[in-house]
Amino acid sequence: MTAGLFTVDPAAPAGQTEPVTIWICATCGVEHPDTEAPPAADCLICADDRQWVPESGQAWTTLDELAAADHRLVHEELEPGLHRLSREPGLGIGQRTYLVRTPRGNLMWDPPNHFDPRTVEKVASLGGVAVIVASHPHMYGSQVSWSEQFGDAPILVHSADRHWVRREASAIREWSGTLEVLPGVTLVTAGGHFPGSAVAHVAAGSEGRGTLLVGDTIMPVLDSGWVTFERSYPNRIPLSPGLVQRIVDRLAPYPFERLYALTGGRIAADAKNAVHRSARRYIDWITGRHDDLG
Ligand SMILES: [Zn+2]
Numbered sequence: 001m002t003a004g005l006f007t008v009d010p011a012a013p014a015g016q017t018e019p020v021t022i023w024i025c026a027t028c029g030v031e032h033p034d035t036e037a038p039p040a041a042d043c044l045i046c047a048d049d050r051q052w053v054p055e056s057g058q059a060w061t062t063l064d065e066l067a068a069a070d071h072r073l074v075h076e077e078l079e080p081g082l083h084r085l086s087r088e089p090g091l092g093i094g095q096r097t098y099l100v101r102t103p104r105g106n107l108m109w110d111p112p113n114h115f116d117p118r119t120v121e122k123v124a125s126l127g128g129v130a131v132i133v134a135s136h137p138h139m140y141g142s143q144v145s146w147s148e149q150f151g152d153a154p155i156l157v158h159s160a161d162r163h164w165v166r167r168e169a170s171a172i173r174e175w176s177g178t179l180e181v182l183p184g185v186t187l188v189t190a191g192g193h194f195p196g197s198a199v200a201h202v203a204a205g206s207e208g209r210g211t212l213l214v215g216d217t218i219m220p221v222l223d224s225g226w227v228t229f230e231r232s233y234p235n236r237i238p239l240s241p242g243l244v245q246r247i248v249d250r251l252a253p254y255p256f257e258r259l260y261a262l263t264g265g266r267i268a269a270d271a272k273n274a275v276h277r278s279a280r281r282y283i284d285w286i287t288g289r290h291d292d293l294g
Pocket residue numbers: 025026027028029030043044045046
């Protein structure tokens with residue numbers, strides 16, 4: 001574990017105390033710095049070829065607007081110690097937030113892009129937040145607001161993607177490679193979608209056979225027991241065969257029976273084999289092995 005990971009620099013500015021306007025990109029749901037007017041430029045995250053800026057132009061909302069909008073919170077305990085929080089109707093990319101409970105505190109994985117008293121209360125009732133990690137920059141959500149709410153909990157940002165952070169905070173820490181962030185919970189750099197795209201391996205999950213939280217590094221397809229891989233799901237841009245193989249290789253040391261994606265999709269059993277056979281199918285097609293069938 002990185003030294004000082006959970007130590008907040010006492011010289012750093014404290015969390016927000018004044019009411020401020022937090023601007024949220026309406027398309028990706030990522031929080032931006034508090035300024036009087038919304039950012040003048042398009043959202044950097046959405047201007048990238050993995051996202052999109054609507055034809056009608058960049059749209060902004062605020063954290064307060066989202067909290068006031070009519071919505072409900074869906075809470076599910078997926079397996080002992082693994083909880084999922086979803087906002088309905090969905091927002092931005094429609095991400096789900098996963099909370100992994102451990103005796104040393106909770107991992108908040110893919111933090112919500114909204115922030116409201118009901119969700120705060122639910123998270124607090126589950127033991128709060130010890131550390132916040134987004135699988136990749138599209139999932140930064142309102143990570144700074146959530147950190148401030150829970151005692152400036154460390155926000156781990158992958159070094160390779162650090163430049164995508166829109167709202168800075170003293171709680172942000174960089175990581176790379178692999179990192180056991182809490183006992184039995186290991187972050188693994190899988191790459192592909194972003195150089196720092198990460199998965200979280202929960203060793204005690206799936207009755208001790210391992211559970212993987214994958215963001216969208218790996219995407220379950222319908223309810224089929226298969227997955228796929230893309231650089232951009234909204235823009236239907238595939239990943240290269242080399243990057244898909246590298247994801248598989250980087251997961252090789254970790255057993256996992258189930259996996260859960262940011263959309264709520266999952267593989268309920270034998271997930272590691274599902275990833276392997278799906279990667280083989282994908283690579284066969286994208287390298288032209290089946291071109292005689294097209
Ligand atoms: Zn955006």
